[in-house]
Amino acid sequence: MNISRRHLLILLPAAAVAWKFVEAGTPEASPNYQMSDHWWGMLINIPKCIGCGNCVRACQTENDVPDGNFRTWVERYHVTDTEMTNPEVISPDGGKEGFPVAQEDAGKYFFVPKMCNHCADSPCTQVCPVGATFISPDGVVLVDQTYCLGCGYCVQACPYGCRYLHPTKHVADKCTLCYHRITKGLTTACCEACPTGARQLADLKNPNDPIHEFLKTHPVEVLKPQMATGAKAYYFGLDGSVR
């Protein structure tokens, strides 16, 4: 066969491309855990929350969350009878070490644990320019930190303020719903550490999950429903003053 230098120049890259696709083969098979069998969410029972901060500390331990950043945090609301739309909200250090004692006062107090809502139509994944953040097939919003540029678009896009830029890794970081735990049959660290059961991991595709009975028999709400984010953090006993 007579191949000129020109032909060789064209053929070599073509062969390299072909070899790359042969090498790639079939996509890696998913692990033992069947993603298609799950659709994860969270149930947060506000009347049960005592504001101890166990969930915040547990999350920081489990996920090495840097100080000053939070994947979950607890807010304390103080709503007086005439200031329904202007509540006083505090969250000292994310509520990690609890809250100052509230004296008997006018109005009502309650705690609101906050975390990523793992939205089914999440605004944060829509704005990622590189495909570093995504909704997994089992309904968890995750960040591929090896792929993230750290541009911070998603941090701005999240209407719930649940994302931050990691101060040393310089990439977006957020609640993974303890993906490394739930895929092994464990509950999340915050649920494990909650002393009152105010947080419950929910698998909406599991017909035996008590979440279904709860949702059927209790009034629940999601945060900012008007934004149509498909939030899956269901709040029971949520006050209208919560933003």
Added chain:
Amino acid sequence: MAVRRQRLMSGLKDAGHLFRFAGLFVVAFLVFLVVRAYVVPKTFGQYGHYRGAAMGEIAQHPVKFAGHQTCETCHSDIADTKTKGAHAHVNCEACHGALFQRMPAPPQPKGNLYQRFVALIVPPLPPDTPILLHADDPATVVPEKPDTLVLCVRCHTASAAKPKGFPQVDPTVHMGGVPCETCHNPHSPTMGSDAGASPAPGGAK
């Protein structure tokens, strides 16, 4: 007909520079394909517009809270005490915390030439620190006993913000610096008094 063909052939004779130009485009496209095959991760697009392998990597993070089921396999006596008391639904690690210690990180493989080249441009993220759980090696990872004066108070200090039904005490009046476990068994606390002792002032209502 023949005239038309002749005209076409003479036209093509003058179009050599166009073919060279088109050839350049073809070469550039092939180069693009090769570069793309290298820089786009293999599992990108497996499930959507992201790297499918990322989920497996995230799932590899070490578990630090072993879960109460793990604790109960050895400490069944405590589990039995707990089931009868007010703390039946408080998981072990809610008070004891995650019992683990960090281990020295193993040396990282350097990777192939391409990976090392990429690492020069984008420094790789630090790997997770390996950990050893108390459940895996109870003799090496020995937990500290929690300080009840910090731990119990965190949940049970009286505050108007807490749910009304939750047992709350005023720590300054109720115990005066005496550790909670002097009177209460943390694994199965009773409200008011234990073993016939008179209730301390400022106790739970």
